[in-house]
Amino acid sequence: MTTVQDLIDRIEAEAAADADPETTPDVGIIMGSDSDLPVMEGAYEALDELGFAEQTDFGDAPDARFTYESYVVSAHRTPELMYAYGETARARGLDVIIAGAGGKSADLPNMTASIAYPIPVIGVPVQEKSVDSVIGMPTGAPIVAVDAGKSFNAALSAAQVLAREHDAIADRLVAYHEDLKGGVAADSADLHDLGIDGFRARGEE
Numbered sequence: 001m002t003t004v005q006d007l008i009d010r011i012e013a014e015a016a017a018d019a020d021p022e023t024t025p026d027v028g029i030i031m032g033s034d035s036d037l038p039v040m041e042g043a044y045e046a047l048d049e050l051g052f053a054e055q056t057d058f059g060d061a062p063d064a065r066f067t068y069e070s071y072v073v074s075a076h077r078t079p080e081l082m083y084a085y086g087e088t089a090r091a092r093g094l095d096v097i098i099a100g101a102g103g104k105s106a107d108l109p110n111m112t113a114s115i116a117y118p119i120p121v122i123g124v125p126v127q128e129k130s131v132d133s134v135i136g137m138p139t140g141a142p143i144v145a146v147d148a149g150k151s152f153n154a155a156l157s158a159a160q161v162l163a164r165e166h167d168a169i170a171d172r173l174v175a176y177h178e179d180l181k182g183g184v185a186a187d188s189a190d191l192h193d194l195g196i197d198g199f200r201a202r203g204e205e
């Protein structure tokens with residue numbers, strides 16, 4: 001059975017490997033518990049939509065140029081893993097971290113932002129009651145945060161950070177946005193042309 005120390009040893013070895021940044025994960029997704037996954041899945045969906053691939057082996061990157069990884073990291077149950085993850089993030093090639101946590105003491109995003117600084121951290125309150133905890137960082141220790149449950153938006157924000165350096169991601173974001181606009185235009189035309197009954201019937205087909 002894998003232990004917390006095993007994971008710490010793994011990521012510290014990866015940090016020491018001095019790997020080519022083009023082969024390392026660009027985005028890290030962390031969450032306080034596997035029970036947060038149903039909410040955090042939106043981040044995976046958004047990154048997949050933008051052409052990122054999931055990297056499960058640090059030493060064997062997928063063919064995709066841009067990748068992401070994910071771990072369960074609890075600020076309260078495995079603080080040593082949280083510290084190791086944050087402290088090694090830059091050396092492991094991460095450019096941005098998405099961190100989700102639930103409960104009233106949703107400390108993982110905040111603590112990770114402090115430890116991994118200056119790497120940007122985007123916090124996802126997994127529950128509505130987690131919002132105040134996630135956004136309550138003091139001046140000088142910033143964190144970007146989305147609304148409760150909006151991990152999809154968190155991933156889009158992560159891609160926007162990367163787009164400042166990578167034109168390919170910027171182009172994918174623009175294309176995604178244009179698709180959204182096209183969808184609204186199609187719905188608008190159908191609602192007008194088909195009327196409400198026809199529009200509803202379209203959705204039932």
